[in-house]
Amino acid sequence: MAISTKPASGFRDFLPTEMRRRKRVFDVIERVYNAFGFERIDTPCVERLDTLLGKYGEEGDQLIFKILQRGDKLERALQGEQVRDIDLADAGLRYDLTVPLARVYAQYRNDLPRYFKRYQIAPVWRADRPQRGRFREFYQCDVDVVGSSSMAVEAEVTAALATILKELGFLDVRIHVNHRRVLQALMQVSQISDAKEADALIAIDKLDKIGRDGVVNELKSRGIADDSVATLMGILDGFVAPGTDGFSNEAVLAHLEGALASSDQGLSAIADLRSLLSFASGGPAASLLCLDPYLARGLSYYTGPIFEVRSDAFPGSLGGGGRYDGLIGMFMKEDVPACGFSLGVERLLVLMEESGMFTDEVSDVDVLVTLWGAETTAASLALAHELRAKGVRVDVYPDHDKYGKQFKYADSRRIPYVVLMGPDEVSAQTVTLKHLGTGQQQSFPRSDAAAAIVAAISKG
């Protein structure tokens, strides 16, 4: 039976064109995070199962790829009376970058700066059923600040995010902002019990998809009392949606202040949002931040502001984040304030590809040095090295084929120029440069050839 040479189901090979695009995006992210004082870390792809299990809910635990025990440990596990999969594995592939951050912070906190501003760009693995656009191995791109409760952190994280989106060419985006305690206060003043809070949040988060009437129906079908639904919708109806006429952050804040006047936690959350908007006012996120009291994001671990990047040009979210003061301390039995953002980098790559945003791609090789024969090869390679020393990216055709075949190879790699050094050139001590697109040729004295070629190709 022939072995399949496709990657395993749910996994991807990245050939050179795709790698260049990924590198371009990762480089922007890296440069911007560095400019904001964030530092990159990396953690192992493999973590102990006791680090991973119990952190992602039952469903998450099921999706962790576990690594089979080996040797004696496996023997013993298989000889047990009842073999459970937990006996067969004690390590697994990382599921996200947040649990590793919490482990790293607990392990090295004494060596880390007072504020740990880290980012990590790395693959994670989830044993999801593969489907279009969903893979079992994909990159996450997380930035987090650990150690401060100041809204200056939220302002900086969203400013970095805004800078990245702009540099990648995502000009028509918004950063939707809400606050976990605004949502809790809304529940409180609508007399929705803690037990029903999650149900209610799921319903209102769907406004985009199912509309106002849909939200009302879903709230009722999830057992929220009619009075509570009426109160809640009465408040929510007062908001203008981000991206529509008449929207202003100040109007949202004013309406919230009225509606939540009786709730201390509501008012403290509004104060946080006012600080965040004020701190961000002179920076790149100022025009992107939109208060959105409907924004809930499913994740129960947020404790403060929450963010989500959206664009009218594309459905869904381009990434999300927020403040989660109870998570980083999971391995230390104490709370450590933290705020971060996870950019949906695989999604961004797909959108950039589909929207033709990788337009200005050029060859990654400037010149192909052709080979004439064995007797001129050393001279051709020497010229290639001279060019590289001047910063030119040079491929060398390795065999002594006819020029036509060599030009075809250059074409297949989209290399714009070829250099010819046949016996005529060698005896005349010249070098010929040919532009494959126009067919135009120029000859230069060998002694001056590298500098002349650099000058010619930089003119285009």
Place this chain on the structure above:
Amino acid sequence: MAISTKPASGFRDFLPTEMRRRKRVFDVIERVYNAFGFERIDTPCVERLDTLLGKYGEEGDQLIFKILQRGDKLERALQGEQVRDIDLADAGLRYDLTVPLARVYAQYRNDLPRYFKRYQIAPVWRADRPQRGRFREFYQCDVDVVGSSSMAVEAEVTAALATILKELGFLDVRIHVNHRRVLQALMQVSQISDAKEADALIAIDKLDKIGRDGVVNELKSRGIADDSVATLMGILDGFVAPGTDGFSNEAVLAHLEGALASSDQGLSAIADLRSLLSFASGGPAASLLCLDPYLARGLSYYTGPIFEVRSDAFPGSLGGGGRYDGLIGMFMKEDVPACGFSLGVERLLVLMEESGMFTDEVSDVDVLVTLWGAETTAASLALAHELRAKGVRVDVYPDHDKYGKQFKYADSRRIPYVVLMGPDEVSAQTVTLKHLGTGQQQSFPRSDAAAAIVAAISKG
């Protein structure tokens, strides 16, 4: 029981300082390979077991990390009469980057250029017993040219290698070169049978460690006849070792030509080596290439020239490679010529660290913008953004602590400058820049502050 927050045994966390060093090395490698016309690819960390197994020998197969089946598949496996580990897993972590290259080449060859010049810098996993300097997850850094039998490929691969080593600061290195068929011809003229070839090669490869007498004893104890040992050592004794007085590649070639005159394969191998040295003569590897007939490298898959980078400053090898025309076609049932090199990047990193070669490290942040209080925070953040727009890397202290505490944080991150914008500065419309090392302060008008700060810090 408290959960350990160390990484799993044999795995490593990389904190910011280590990440910067790794990035610096990877960036050099990437830039040089790009300058030579190589293109980066990536492949999944997880491969099907039928892709991996049987490629690395029995011992290698044992070291592959296997991924536990899940759900129904696991159920069925556990209910089998006899549970074998092969039933429990159908995928594993990649063991090297060569088998994935062979799979990629077989899968996409119709879309690839006639010569596929790829590199890959990526982690691989081996379930070795962890020990000092040996990890279960480590990066490999492979460059290969698929599709040509020309010695121009060997010349280019070694030239790229020489450039990388030089740029990293490894000035005192040699690239030892031998040829698989030179070794085979040596066996032939010494009347050592094919069955004993591997034994004999293991013995002569140990010259560095056990000396000439040791090699003779080992040859004899491995059952090589006394006559054969005498003939073989008679030839080998005629070579001057690379790095010692009197060594010259021409002398090695002349001696080989005499000793192997009766062997066609020996003479064809010598012709290859002459071509390689000639093609490389005008390039960066010329002074590094040293013919070394003792060099065997354990790997039986080499078919032509073989390389190993060595330095008198460090024991052992910094990387190795060669021509292997029978391997890339493993999934295609045909031979495809290929030549490549695997740089020992984890070893290089350790040596650079231990030898103090990371000397010119500076902070990765230029300026810390301090915060005075809530009322000045927006102005401070706005200045931070102005500086970043001018290419300055800026961290912002997030809380409103005393300046002393803020300076201490800057020190802990080795940030040389702080910017002060307190109420005095805001009302006077100025900004203060302070160099923490000298204590020197300068004030600038707010309107001109970003440009003035850029000018001040670029003067040092």
